[in-house]
Amino acid sequence: MMCEMCGKEVPVTRPVFIERTKLNVCPSCARFGDEYRGSAGQSQGPSAQVIEQRLERRNRRMQTKDVYAGRDSVRLIDGYGEAIRKARSAKGMDAEQFAASISEKKGIIMKVESEDLTPDDKLVKKIEKALDITLTETVQGGGSIGKGGSNAKMTLADFIKKE
Numbered sequence: 301m302m303c304e305m306c307g308k309e310v311p312v313t314r315p316v317f318i319e320r321t322k323l324n325v326c327p328s329c330a331r332f333g334d335e336y337r338g339s340a341g342q343s344q345g346p347s348a349q350v351i352e353q354r355l356e357r358r359n360r361r362m363q364t365k366d367v368y369a370g371r372d373s374v375r376l377i378d379g380y381g382e383a384i385r386k387a388r389s390a391k392g393m394d395a396e397q398f399a400a401s402i403s404e405k406k407g408i409i410m411k412v413e414s415e416d417l418t419p420d421d422k423l424v425k426k427i428e429k430a431l432d433i434t435l436t437e438t439v440q441g442g443g444s445i446g447k448g449g450s451n452a453k454m455t456l457a458d459f460i461k462k463e
């Protein structure tokens with residue numbers, strides 16, 4: 301018989317688990333592995349590997365559920381466009397001046413102000429900082445996740461990063 305670990309030809313091999321793989325090895329290699337308990341032991345219940353996989357799947361499911369149900373989510377406030385327009389006017393800037401001040405295109409700012417365009421997380425932060433206003437609110441228990449697609453994605457990604 302041949303040892304599946306070192307390849308040595310030996311009169312007898314022993315089945316052991318080495319890094320979760322069952323190998324038939326020679327006695328000197330057997331000490332690197334965990335004793336293999338045979339098919340009888342295995343049929344009594346799922347192997348350690350299977351249990352581990354199940355636990356991992358369950359943990360992943362719980363984490364996913366958490367993201368949707370267990371946590372607060374951040375979304376844009378209602379009337380964010382109007383809030384931006386008012387704050388911008390209060391600072392005495394027209395859309396063009398404001399756009400230039402945050403290195404954006406005037407068209408983008410006008411679309412955001414008319415809520416034709418949902419600003420992404422980065423743009424929201426930039427506008428908030430420039431105008432000293434808050435454009436997001438926290439929704440408890442993960443109701444709706446943002447108005448716009450890109451904002452929702454950013455929020456979700458942020459949660460995943462924290463895991």
Ligand SMILES: [Zn+2]
Pocket residue numbers: 303304305306307308325326327328329330
């Ligand atoms: Zn060996």
